[in-house]
Amino acid sequence: MKERRARPRYKPGEIVPGTGVYKIYHNAHRLMHEAALIENTLFPKCRKCKHAVKFVLARPIQGKSVLPFRPTELLEEYEGGEEKSVKAG
């Protein structure tokens, strides 16, 4: 039995599980909008509400003819997630 209503939500900095169009919910300053995101990249964060955005897969995209995510006035690339090899102490 499938749970059709189970829609996982993703946060900025998590890895995109599959290429597709994602609905992006902001913390009130902006209405929901959509953006195409590529598998194995990081979910971007919002310039305004930062980590308060949530991503929900709207529809998967087959094939690889998708333009990679580009930062917009609203969203910026998530940074600082991968480089933790340098430790002090």
Ligand SMILES: [Zn+2]
């Ligand atoms: Zn926002």
